[in-house]
Amino acid sequence: MLQGSGGGGMSPMIRMTNIQKTYRLRRGMFASTEELMAVNDLSLEVAEGETLGLVGESGCGKSTAVSIMLGLLQPDHGEVEIAGQKIDTMPVADRVRLIQPVFQNPNASLNPVKRIQTLVGQPLRLHGGANVDAEVKRMLDLVGLPSRLADAYPGELSGGQRQRVAIARALILGPRVLICDEPTSALDVSVQAQIINLLLSLKKELGLTMVFVSHNLAVVEHLADHVAVMYLGQKIEEAATDALFADAGHPYTRALLAATLPPDPQAGLPEQKLGAAAADPFATHQGCFFAPRCPNMRQSCVEDPQKLRKLRETMVRCERAV
Ligand SMILES: Nc1ncnc2c1ncn2[C@@H]1O[C@H](COP(=O)(O)OP(=O)(O)OP(=O)(O)O)[C@@H](O)[C@H]1O
Numbered sequence: 001m002l003q004g005s006g007g008g009g010m011s012p013m014i015r016m017t018n019i020q021k022t023y024r025l026r027r028g029m030f031a032s033t034e035e036l037m038a039v040n041d042l043s044l045e046v047a048e049g050e051t052l053g054l055v056g057e058s059g060c061g062k063s064t065a066v067s068i069m070l071g072l073l074q075p076d077h078g079e080v081e082i083a084g085q086k087i088d089t090m091p092v093a094d095r096v097r098l099i100q101p102v103f104q105n106p107n108a109s110l111n112p113v114k115r116i117q118t119l120v121g122q123p124l125r126l127h128g129g130a131n132v133d134a135e136v137k138r139m140l141d142l143v144g145l146p147s148r149l150a151d152a153y154p155g156e157l158s159g160g161q162r163q164r165v166a167i168a169r170a171l172i173l174g175p176r177v178l179i180c181d182e183p184t185s186a187l188d189v190s191v192q193a194q195i196i197n198l199l200l201s202l203k204k205e206l207g208l209t210m211v212f213v214s215h216n217l218a219v220v221e222h223l224a225d226h227v228a229v230m231y232l233g234q235k236i237e238e239a240a241t242d243a244l245f246a247d248a249g250h251p252y253t254r255a256l257l258a259a260t261l262p263p264d265p266q267a268g269l270p271e272q273k274l275g276a277a278a279a280d281p282f283a284t285h286q287g288c289f290f291a292p293r294c295p296n297m298r299q300s301c302v303e304d305p306q307k308l309r310k311l312r313e314t315m316v317r318c319e320r321a322v
Contacts (some may be wrong), residue, residue, distance in 0.1 A: 003127055006172050010048075011081070011084045012045040012046055012047050012049040013046055013047060013049075013079075013083055013177060013209040014045065014046040014048075014052075014069065014080065014081075014177060014209060014211065014239045015045050015079075015080070015081045015178065016045075016068070016069060016080050016232060017043075017078055017079045017080075017081075017256075018041050018042075018043055018077060018079070019039050019042045019043070019044050019065065019068055019077070019078035019079075019080070019275060020035065020037065020039060020040060020041055020042075020043070020075060020076045020077040020080040021037070021038050021039040021064050021068060021076055022035050022037045022038065022076055022077050022190065023035070023036045023038055023067075023075070024036075024085055026085070026283050027192060027309070036232050037234045037281075038061045038064040038233055038235045038263070038281075039061045039065050039068065039075070040061075041232075042061075042078070042231035042233070042234070042235055043235070044065075044219075044228060044238075045298050046209055046210075046211065047209070048176075048267070049207050049208070049209055050209060050225045051203060051209075051210040051211070051212055051222065051223055051224045051225050052091040052210070052211045052212070052213065052215075052224060052226055052227070052228060052241075053212050053213075053217075053220030053224030053226070053228070053241065054066070054212070054213045054223070054227075054228050054230065055213075055214055055215065055216075055217050055220055055229050055256070056071075056206050056215065056229055056230035056231055056256075057211055057215055057228055057231075057256075058215055059232075059281060060143055060230040060231055060233065061105075061188075061230055061232070062181070062185055062213045062215075063169060063173055063181055063213070064075075065230070066181050066211060066213055068080060068103055069099075069179060069211065070081075070087075070099060070179055070193055071087035071090065071099070072089060072093055073099075074088065077100055079139045082098055082099050082177060083098060083176060083177075084094075085089040085098075085119060087099075092260070093127060095123070096127060096175075096277075097125065097127070097174065097175060098174055098175055098176055098177060099175055099177040099179065099181075100170040100171070100173065100175040100177070100178055100179070101170065101178075101179045101181060102113070102163075102166055102167055102179070102180045102181070103166070103181050103182045103183070104166055104181060104183060104185050104186055105181075105186050106154070106159070106162035106163045106165065106166040106178060106186075107162065108153070110154040110162060110165060112153060112154050112155055113153070114149055114151070114152070114153070114154075114194070115152065115153060116136075116140075116145075116149055116150050116152050116157075116165055117133070117136055117150040117151065117304070118155070119154070119165060119169060120136045120139055120140065120150075120168045120169045120172060121133070121135065121136045121171060121172070122169070122203070123172050124136075124172050124173065127173060129172075129173070132251055135151065135172055135313070136150060136172070136240055137167075139168035139169075139171055139172050140168055141245050142168065142171065142202070142205075143164040143165075143166060143167050143168045143171075143198060143202075144165050144198060145161060145168070149161070149320065154236050155175070156192075159186065159187050159191060159196060160187055160188075160191035160194055161193075163184075163195055164198065165185060166183075167183075167195075167198065167199075167202070171202070171206070175208075176207075176208065176209060176218065177208065177209045177210070177211075178199075178202075178203075178208050178209075178210045179210070179211045180199065180210060180211065180212045180213065180215075181213045181214075182213055182214060182215070183195060183199070184196060184214075184219065185215075186270060192219070192310075196219065196222055196223055199212070199223060200222065200223060200281070202282075203223075209220045210223075211291075216260055217253075217256050217257055217260045218260040220241070221245060222318065223242065225241060226238065226240045226244075227240075227241050227244045227306070228241060229244075229250065229252065229253045229256065231252050231289055231290050232280075232290075233281075233287040233289075234289060234317060235308065235317070236250050236252055236253070236290065236316070236317040236318070237249060237250040237252075237253045237312065237315065237316045237317065238308075238315045239288070239313055239314035239315065240313065241268070242248060243312075243313035243314055244314060245257065247281050247314070247317035248314065248315065249267040249311040249312070249314050249318065249321035249322075250290075250316045250318050250321055251290065251294050251295060251296055251318065251321070252290045252293075252294070256295065258260075275321060280292070286302075286303060286304070286305050286319065287300070287301050287302040287303050287304050287305060288301045288302070288306045288317070291319075296320055298320065301319070301320065301321070305318065306318060306319060
């Protein structure tokens with residue numbers, strides 16, 4: 001959903017408003033601290049049952065944004081509401097039944113000396129649920145794993161199977177929201193497709209609201225209803241997935257598309273390449289953060305703050321986009 005489109009007046013399942021998060025970094029033993037704004041005035045809304053793709057290159061603030069969404073990290077400013085309740089004042093027992101993460105590397109989140117039965121059942125045991133064994137069996141079935149794997153250890157499973165275990169564990173408390181932070185990036189391409197299809201069918205079957213974080217636009221194309229593109233902490237474009245793929249307005253989004261999709265002469269999307277300069281998270285100028293790499297850059301881009309504005313079917317943070 002585009003910001004402000006409001007979901008027919010009902011409050012969205014996820015609402016992030018004007019989130020800002022700065023990290024303070026020490027440079028050298030005696031040097032003063034330097035500030036890095038990882039998330040800069042980010043607002044997002046996701047309607048119930050929808051999937052938001054959150055996209056951008058490494059370091060643009062995606063993980064920081066979703067950690068704040070999950071209530072695992074405190075923002076400097078701004079507010080997160082899940083199902084109309086503020087995340088920072090929500091009791092943990094309520095939060096874990098409402099919103100759950102699936103991370104990139106299941107190896108890091110699955111204790112190698114515990115059996116799958118124990119790992120998947122653990123959240124339910126911790127939060128006082130009943131019929132743990134039966135629920136674990138149901139969850140394994142839901143994510144397409146044979147129940148005999150309940151007795152296995154994570155090291156006996158393939159990468160794709162381990163990610164299915166992580167998804168089963170995230171779902172056992174029956175959350176309404178699933179936050180997937182690069183859940184397929186560590187997997188082979190063929191296994192990536194299986195996990196994406198699994199997430200798609202779970203979304204339909206369980207009515208889940210999802211946020212799917214990726215650096216790769218092609219990966220979110222099949223999953224997301226709408227996509228927000230981030231660059232150096234800012235949302236620089238947001239649109240329904242079809243509109244973004246057909247008619248992206250921001251030069252950065254167009255460059256991402258050119259980098260991830262095969263060239264299509266019919267598509268009418270001129271190929272746009274990123275300049276050689278890397279994104280500088282310490283840049284402090286007022287204007288567009290992408291300007292140093294932008295092929296369409298003018299002096300005003302560096303001087304004038306860029307606001308999100310409507311351009312055909314997308315919201316775009318670029319005064320020169322046409
Ligand atoms: N704990 C931290 N302390 C200091 N800086 C941090 C910390 N976590 C992240 N950063 C910095 O904040 C910025 C945003 O990082 P973040 O991990 O949120 O981005 P990302 O888009 O998720 O990248 P990636 O895909 O590589 O994880 C980066 O410049 C990163 O170096």
